[in-house]
Amino acid sequence: DSGVTQTPKHLITATGQRVTLRCSPRSGDLSVYWYQQSLDQGLQFLIHYYNGEERAKGNILERFSAQQFPDLHSELNLSSLELGDSALYFCASSPRHGNSPLHFGNGTRLTVT
Amino acid sequence: GESVGLHLPTLSVQEGDNSIINCAYSNSASDYFIWYKQESGKGPQFIIDIRSNMDKRQGQRVTVLLNKTVKHLSLQIAATQPGDSAVYFCAENIQSGGSNYKLTFGKGTLLTVNP
Numbered sequence: 733d734s735g736v737t738q739t740p741k742h743l744i745t746a747t748g749q750r751v752t753l754r755c756s757p758r759s760g761d762l763s764v765y766w767y768q769q770s771l772d773q774g775l776q777f778l779i780h781y782y783n784g785e786e787r788a789k790g791n792i793l794e795r796f797s798a799q800q801f802p803d804l805h806s807e808l809n810l811s812s813l814e815l816g817d818s819a820l821y822f823c824a825s826s827p828r829h830g831n832s833p834l835h836f837g838n839g840t841r842l843t844v845t
Numbered sequence: 846g847e848s849v850g851l852h853l854p855t856l857s858v859q860e861g862d863n864s865i866i867n868c869a870y871s872n873s874a875s876d877y878f879i880w881y882k883q884e885s886g887k888g889p890q891f892i893i894d895i896r897s898n899m900d901k902r903q904g905q906r907v908t909v910l911l912n913k914t915v916k917h918l919s920l921q922i923a924a925t926q927p928g929d930s931a932v933y934f935c936a937e938n939i940q941s942g943g944s945n946y947k948l949t950f951g952k953g954t955l956l957t958v959n960p
Binding site for chain 2 (some may be wrong): 734736765767774775777778780788790814818822824830833834836837839
């Protein structure tokens with residue numbers, strides 16, 4: 733068990749809808765990262781927060797947004813969902829930003845129908 | 846265009862043999878590298894890391910080798926066990942501006958261990 737908790741485990745929704753994925757980092761970790769894993773794109777970095785502030789953005793669509801709250805949990809909001817957004821969404825945490833291992837949760841599997 | 850599945854390189858070994866999984870990384874400025882193991886239905890699990898000022902690091906049954914000249918990383922697993930069957934990813938830490946980094950993953954290698 734990595735100590736990173738993601739909810740929900742599974743989510744099925746329709747195109748055009750909006751969903752929120754939640755992540756609780758390991759105790760003491762200040763950095764939270766979001767990744768998308770799909771069959772044809774592998775693991776893609778979306779966004780990184782450190783102690784409540786956005787630090788880096790990757791291939792995140794404008795329809796997606798995220799935030800990290802004062803208690804360090806994070807939410808990833810996906811709106812105007814399309815079929816192609818179906819994927820596994822992983823959250824990872826680390827004690828700081830920079831050269832330290834990321835510890836991943838078990839992901840949220842999003843299915844858009 | 847047509848969407849195709851991610852065709853992972855595969856490695857099939859016999860239980861008890863040593864496994865070597867290779868990875869080419871992209872950025873000569875990357876200074877930190879990690880190997881992850883991902884089992885079906887789970888998130889990537891940290892195995893071992895190495896900084897660019899080293900060329901070898903050993904863990905329990907695993908060794909990572911780094912060749913910066915050719916931008917190559919390898920993971921060696923000794924006495925491979927059925928529980929080692931998984932997809933293995935290498936990841937490089939690329940500086941994205943200032944003191945910010947993003948961990949970029951390779952495509953992965955599927956390791957199958959035959960009993």
